[in-house]
Amino acid sequence: MSNVIKVYFSPSSTTKKVVDQIASNFTQEKETYDLLNFDSEKEFAGDDIVIVGMPVFAGRIPKSGRERLAKLKGGRTKAIAIVNYGNAHVTDSLLELVDLLKENNFNVIAAGSTVSHHSIFSGVAVGRPDAQDIEKINDFAVKCREKIESGASLESEIPGNRPYTDYKQLPFVISCDDALCAFCYDCVSICPEKAIPEDDPIDTDLDSCSRCTACIHICPEDARMFTGEAFEAKKPAFEQANSERKEPEFYL
Ligand SMILES: Cc1cc2nc3c(=O)[nH]c(=O)nc-3n(C[C@H](O)[C@H](O)[C@H](O)COP(=O)(O)O)c2cc1C
Numbered sequence: 428m429s430n431v432i433k434v435y436f437s438p439s440s441t442t443k444k445v446v447d448q449i450a451s452n453f454t455q456e457k458e459t460y461d462l463l464n465f466d467s468e469k470e471f472a473g474d475d476i477v478i479v480g481m482p483v484f485a486g487r488i489p490k491s492g493r494e495r496l497a498k499l500k501g502g503r504t505k506a507i508a509i510v511n512y513g514n515a516h517v518t519d520s521l522l523e524l525v526d527l528l529k530e531n532n533f534n535v536i537a538a539g540s541t542v543s544h545h546s547i548f549s550g551v552a553v554g555r556p557d558a559q560d561i562e563k564i565n566d567f568a569v570k571c572r573e574k575i576e577s578g579a580s581l582e583s584e585i586p587g588n589r590p591y592t593d594y595k596q597l598p599f600v601i602s603c604d605d606a607l608c609a610f611c612y613d614c615v616s617i618c619p620e621k622a623i624p625e626d627d628p629i630d631t632d633l634d635s636c637s638r639c640t641a642c643i644h645i646c647p648e649d650a651r652m653f654t655g656e657a658f659e660a661k662k663p664a665f666e667q668a669n670s671e672r673k674e675p676e677f678y679l
């Protein structure tokens with residue numbers, strides 16, 4: 428009996444939401460690899476169906492997510508590849524994800540880019556994925572099921588270029604309000620870059636921080652946030668430039 432395996436790197440939880448939604452269209456038992464918490468080698472095999480979700484970070488999949496995903500090997504397991512972006516640009520991220528899965532011996536049968544609330548610029552794609560997105564995601568999942576039954580692989584061309592666009596470090600500051608911090612250390616545990624010192628969660632090493640947002644999202648006191656001149660200056664123009672709704676795109 429095959430299982431449906433959910434694999435995602437999802438600092439602010441919307442990629443997880445999309446992967447969960449696709450998986451809900453399958454009746455098989457579910458297994459989860461949350462790559463913010465799972466950083467080990469693993470080989471899948473047999474009839475399992477692996478649904479892999481990555482957010483888009485500056486046109487790529489996140490470097491840490493990539494490194495952790497690279498430790499998972501497919502054994503020709505069928506895979507569905509999803510990149511989830513904040514209504515700005517997908518750039519080379521979906522091509523990168525599909526390439527990586529194929530390199531790791533997954534049999535990619537379908538792929539897609541979905542739109543979710545922008546995890547840095549809160550005014551972009553507010554409330555997404557919404558009911559319209561969910562309907563499209565469910566239609567896609569049904570087509571994936573049919574494709575798995577037919578035994579076919581991915582036939583569509585995936586947009587993007589090789590070599591992929593260079594990694595970019597965003598210039599925004601992540602800060603912590605020490606008056607709000609309750610010293611629970613959840614942010615220290617979740618940070619994939621070990622950028623928050625174990626003995627001082629108020630601090631952030633901005634050289635190693637990828638601005639992934641996991642610490643902001645997990646903080647129960649809302650003590651962590653983007654701040655600084657570069658962020659405040661960019662926000663209105665970015666929100667204006669990306670206000671027009673983009674739609675999910677699927678490839679079979
Ligand atoms: C560091 C960083 C870079 C991002 N770069 C892009 C981008 O290039 N294009 C885009 O549309 N959204 C971009 N986003 C927004 C995320 O892709 C989007 O909010 C996604 O839903 C986040 O997924 P998560 O909720 O699983 O963390 C970026 C977000 C972060 C934190």
Ligand code: SF4
Pocket residue numbers: 601617618619620621622623631635636637638639640641642643
């Ligand atoms: S400190 Fe930076 S890398 Fe670490 S969780 Fe926060 S945003 Fe992500």
Ligand code: SF4
Pocket residue numbers: 603607608609610611612613614615628645646647648649650651
């Ligand atoms: S998660 Fe929030 S409250 Fe907990 S240590 Fe980090 S900043 Fe402080």
